[in-house]
Amino acid sequence: MSSEQTPFETDTSKVQTATQDARLGEALDDRFNSKLREAFGSSPFILTKFDKFMNWVRGSSMFMLQFGIACCSIEMMHTYAVKHDLDRFGAGVPRASPRQADVIIVPGTIVSKFAPRMKRVYDQMPEPKFVIGMGSCTISGGPFQEGYNVVKGAEEVIPVDIHIPGCPPRPEALVYGVAKLQERVANGESSPVVVKPYELEEFGDLDRDEVVEKLAAQIDEDDLVMRYNWADSP
């Protein structure tokens, strides 16, 4: 750090603020003129680049939720630990709290009593969040599919980005799955979060058809939020 360095000041003359000035008034708000903006230039093109950059960052530094359910969690522990060492791939920081985690690996059979708890853990994770389904039980219920108490796959409860088959998958398979997820995240391809109507609390006791009927009745055509006229939008 050199002592002659002056505090950073934005050189507003170099920033194109014509649109902003026209809409918000001159020098009303310089929140768009960040250091990064200046460094990269101020065309909107940079923003998409920045998204790409953020995706790459997300994919390269994944905080995993320390989450164990059943047999697969033993292999998951082996994947985190010596020999396989998931940390090498920028994905090996197990966080005990869902509020600090990006990725939840679902390692095992989900049963009726645990499914709502798992959903709550998932809901507590901050966006953007990703789910890795580890093992056959999270795909279909696996060897326990016919059990009266077994949820037939993690997808029934939360959206899953990557499924890793196996009973249990070897640590190598889990590493491969995590690497695949990182690749997808880095390319901005992670699957969208889908909220099924029956997951909404207010419809919890209705059949699915009734939910659709009720939702359809609620739509007011004059009050749609989405706009199609891009020219008019600010």
Next chain:
Amino acid sequence: MSLEEPEPDATELVADEPLDGDDIEALLGDHVLSRDDHVNAPGFVIRPDEVQDVLFRLRDEAGFDHLSCVTAQEYEDRYESIYHLKQYDDPTQRISVVVPTSKQHPVSQTAEPVYRTADWHEREAYDLVGIEYEEHPDLRRILLPETWQGHPLAMDYDQDRPQIVPLREHANPLQEDHKAEDDTDTMFVNIGPHHPATHGVLHLKTTLDGEQVADVEPDIGYLHRCEEQMAQNSNYRYQIMPYPDRWDYISAGLLNEWAYARAIEEMADIDVPEYAQVIRTMGAELCRIAAHLLALGTFALDIYGDFTATFMYSIRDREKVQSILEDLTGQRLMFNYFRLGGVVWDLPEPREEFFDKIRNYLDELPAGLEEYHDLVTGNEILQARTVNTGVLPKDVAKSYGATGPVARGSGVDYDLRRDDPYGYYDELDWDVAVEDGCDNYSRLLVRMREVEESAKIIEQCVDLLEDWPEDERNIQSNVPRTLRPDDDTEIYSAVEGAKGELGIYMRADGTEQPARFKIRSPCFSNLQTLPEMSNGEYVPDMIASLGSLDIVLGEVDR
């Protein structure tokens, strides 16, 4: 409640000579309605309102101080609870007390005042089969959610009817303020079901008074994946064997498989070649080492959050065991290696290389254990947390049906490998590790000493296998393709799993599938002692006690 010592002179009287079924029938007198003998135990049918009388008499006058299992089942014309009793001193002394109840009114007297372990076992019987127990202190569902409709192992249960549980039923239990009106000093804390210290999906409902645990109630069933139903829908010969691997999944697969193999081999009278028994013994002990190493690593993790040293070391050693087991069985975790009457294939070729691998591992093990003793048992922090905490006195452990390292850490000298020998154990030279400290530290020491003993057993097995003549390497006896044990054959038999007595009750109905398949899981009984150990202790001591019990939720919930 009923923890008074059994009459000492009465037990000594019977300890001299084993009782046979007729002696016990004479002892019980009019209580016995009829005999219903099981394959390796005499069975006595009694009235449902005389359960406590009979069990008190058997416990106090005949020395049956171990209620290992309670099996409930439904027949066409009746419900039945079976109490499988044993003696801690001599587990080959076993009897079954059969309590039939009517179809319309399935109510039977509880055994909880006699054996404390009956509490959870009877709750499970109520939950899955639907028998009600009179005077039971707390008869609620234990494995299934409170909102469940029907009893899934009862005959009239409709498998295809979906269970509809609206979301509001799963409201956050802590949403409302749970402060008690009259006792404002205590605080309610949920630990789990998602918590790093609960070793899986266990839920502890804890009431705290300051930093001390006023009350803790384990809430289980978050991994109840219908193992008993799965086994009842599979055939004896091939389809059941993969499931035991998934009960105690901490690499203890072969030990679990042996529980099923032993039960069906005794039931259908199948011989196992000596060579296969040696391989089984060796594989099972390798599994025990792997299981105990993980218990050690997670215990250290629980107590001083040591994710980087001890945990990694124990995983490193486990990797080596898993690699040996993978060479032997072809899988890292879910081995599916045992078959009825033997094992699926012989040792891998070249055999010398395989033996060298095991020997190298065994050579490194003492130095590794020394390292653990430096790191863990000699560590002052760990000692402060474990010595004289989580005390489980001997008689309490017995009353709760504790087995395995938990019982042996409380001075109960009980190990089925020695007391009820199977496999090749009685031919080999090894000791049972027993500590009488009764605290968390003793249970840790027992596990570490058992690793040494297992290493001794493996070494002797390797010696035997190396010199085994080539033309006598018979890995499987001749077992029919379809196995149909005789109708109404019943058996309860157990082996020493990594966590304790792992027992199987099976009833055949003449088909190729068992009519009832009940798993007696050691962790289920061991976990029940947690409130006994932690009430009044500090919260971190409770976590230490839980770690020292070394439960596997797959086996607790099945």
